[in-house]
Amino acid sequence: MSEPLFFDAHAHVTFAAFEADAAEVIERTLAGETWLVNVSTQLPTSQRAVKFAHEYDEGVYAAVGLHPTHVLDHSFDRSAYLKLAQDEKVVAIGEVGMDYYRMDKQVSGAKQEEIFRAFIEIAIEVGKPLIVHCRDAYDDLYRILSDYNGQVNAIIHCFVGNDVIAQKFLDLGFTISFTGIITFTDNEGLLRAVKQVPMDRFTIETDCPYLAPLPHRGQRNEPLYVKYIADKVAELKGMSPEDIAAAATRNARKFFKV
Template sequence: MLVDSHCHLDRLDLSAHGGSLDAALDAARAAGVGHFLCIGVSAENADAVKALAERYEDVDCSVGVHPLDLAADAEPALDWLLESLDHPRVVAIGETGLDYHYEPEAAELQQRAFRLHLQAAKVTAKPVIVHTREARADTLELLREAALTQAGVLHCFTEDWPMAKAALDMGFYISLSGIVTFRNADALRDVARKVPADRLLVETDAPYLAPVPHRGKANLPQYVREVAQFIAEVRGERFETLAEQTTTNFRRLFPLSRA
């Protein structure tokens, strides 16, 4: 069994499945995907991801505000976040973090919001899902500052081994997406080889970042199998071994999940 540890089921392009989310999930299940973590990115979609987790037994969700979904004149309130997290199907916080690639001018706002999510993680003891892009030093600094007692994950990891090692040293997991299959992703494949087996997750980040040979098309949860197969090959492991290990890792990281 595989777990798609990070997907946006409320944003999928379902044209390949006749507009049916049921059909898309069935296609993933047929590919060996037994569980899905549907990710919150804003206050506006929190109810949507909760509804999906309530509708499907093999779907859990997270709640949070993505750094690129922050309003310039506002930031999420801790009271709102804690209230939203108080739901039996919400197993994690996020995604949250820092993205200076698209909005370097919003660094201060992003840092305040990230700190707020990390504070909520301390209060609830739920794991945090971290998005980071071109913000290595600040991401690591804020994670060290938070000193969380529970693990979290750097999702859709695209940075280098030194950053991965620093996060691993703080107890975090590393999740790899279809980007690892891209032709120019040699540094990321190096990370894939080095991450300890018990700290690795796989994901699609669907509908974004479809793996080769689907690159350029809308991503779907069923493609997490291709991501996992590719990583297993890079690591010199059997696919079945990697699938079992990453599923075990998911259950350990997200103990409230129904996976």
């Protein structure tokens, strides 16, 4: 087994933005000693992520799930997701969670919670961790996940909360994941969270094709740009980029068991 320098804990190379060159992007990523997890948002991208993962011996993995912003316009086929979740190349269930930024809580909150809990049960059943999406819903997210304390592990993907919120999820045993947002944000609470998160409890991710870090902001993001996030974490923590990359990669491999 090779040893990657970087690990993109959350990518979407299965999305339409990569339709013309997905294979090239993945090959370029692997050549750059970077591994990745293709994370899914509905059944078709879940199926595609599993298909992609099976095309590589190592370094390309899948997560399957239904994004909370799709709970009203996509049906939840539990048996189909459960079957996919059992695939050997699936390393996590996600992305799943709660979103009150793009979805009205009054209209969809109950349905979001119902689907999220269903995926938590699937994760527990298959013994795999969660990749959790959350926007403007940290209180409800914490309440729900607290009900399963000790039963399931989770990454809090694209964390944009502050250090106090981060600590609540760290206290549940979870991992905090940072994106390119940290390279251009003026959110002091988020930057404090980066500084304070323990070295064994964070991962880095691109969320590509979205959220390209500086110096590529505004362009299509891709997994190799995870190095810029490592550089920023290193700057904030006062450490070397190499040590941060090694820690983030070690944490991701331990979390995903690869």
